[in-house]
Amino acid sequence: MLIAQITDTHVVKTGGRAYGDQVDTNGMLRQAIARLNAFAPRPDLVVITGDLVDHGTPEEYAALKTLLLELELPFYLVIGNHDDRATLMAELDYPHLSGVGPFVQYVVEPYPIRLIALDSTSDEHHRGEFCEQRLAWLSDRLAEQPDRPTIVALHHPPFDTGIVTMDALGPGWADGLNAVLAGYPNVLRVLCGHVHRSIQAVVGGRLMNVCPSTAHQVNLDLAAGAPNPARLAEGFFEMEPPAFQLHRWDGQTMVTHTALIERYRLVAPISREMMEAMATRGDLREMRKKDLVF
Numbered sequence: 001m002l003i004a005q006i007t008d009t010h011v012v013k014t015g016g017r018a019y020g021d022q023v024d025t026n027g028m029l030r031q032a033i034a035r036l037n038a039f040a041p042r043p044d045l046v047v048i049t050g051d052l053v054d055h056g057t058p059e060e061y062a063a064l065k066t067l068l069l070e071l072e073l074p075f076y077l078v079i080g081n082h083d084d085r086a087t088l089m090a091e092l093d094y095p096h097l098s099g100v101g102p103f104v105q106y107v108v109e110p111y112p113i114r115l116i117a118l119d120s121t122s123d124e125h126h127r128g129e130f131c132e133q134r135l136a137w138l139s140d141r142l143a144e145q146p147d148r149p150t151i152v153a154l155h156h157p158p159f160d161t162g163i164v165t166m167d168a169l170g171p172g173w174a175d176g177l178n179a180v181l182a183g184y185p186n187v188l189r190v191l192c193g194h195v196h197r198s199i200q201a202v203v204g205g206r207l208m209n210v211c212p213s214t215a216h217q218v219n220l221d222l223a224a225g226a227p228n229p230a231r232l233a234e235g236f237f238e239m240e241p242p243a244f245q246l247h248r249w250d251g252q253t254m255v256t257h258t259a260l261i262e263r264y265r266l267v268a269p270i271s272r273e274m275m276e277a278m279a280t281r282g283d284l285r286e287m288r289k290k291d292l293v294f
């Protein structure tokens with residue numbers, strides 16, 4: 001099974017751009033969708049881990065719906081702190097969101113991997129939040145199928161990344177979440193967004209994975225202490241190449257790949273002679289002479 005992940009699409013109203021007209025988030029999502037549609041082998045599904053839109057307005061969700069019409073793969077949406085829970089639920093009528101509430105949490109069952117989407121957002125602030133109600137729901141869902149390979153997806157990573165501007169998530173907000181997950185080694189990955197970079201951490205023996213954004217990336221500032229106002233005044237985001245991730249499950253191991261949205265030129269074409277030489281595993285010295293070693 002192949003699970004594609006994109007995140008932090010920050011869609012704005014049709015015709016607009018984000019961050020003072022600087023970032024064409026809608027156009028960049030369209031490029032990401034084209035890349036996913038063309039990818040072979042075809043992913044079984046796409047999970048989009050939050051900050052679906054930039055300001056949580058009806059116009060932005062309308063633009064998101066229009067863009068997602070181009071996505072030819074099944075997709076599942078996770079809420080992020082830029083989203084507005086009530087507006088999202090009112091404007092998006094996808095089957096996987098029907099009957100969901102009061103939080104945007106649901107389970108996707110019909111695949112070899114079980115997907116559990118969580119809502120780590122607050123109506124009051126941009127930080128991560130995971131209350132007792134949401135925690136109890138997660139505990140119940142995990143207890144239903146404790147041996148089945150499962151992926152948990154939520155917007156805020158439940159660990160500190162070292163990027164202090166993004167780590168101000170509130171002390172211990174994810175302690176309960178991590179304590180529950182610790183009891184379920186069948187959870188193969190925790191898929192996150194929010195930090196707009198490729199980041200991995202092992203928490204409680206479990207690989208947690210932050211996916212880069214389809215648009216702007218967060219500047220990689222690992223300086224300790226309070227955020228540097230002079231540095232932030234230069235720009236909080238950096239237009240590094242946008243990317244997506246693929247989580248591949250072969251029934252035994254889950255492997256995560258990070259891939260750039262843009263394609264780059266191919267080099268080192270392999271001839272039929274090279275393929276035969278590699279297949280027969282010929283003499284290493286002879287293969288080196290012919291430049292047949294990879």
Ligand SMILES: [Fe+2]
Nearest residue numbers: 008051194196
């Ligand atoms: Fe974001």
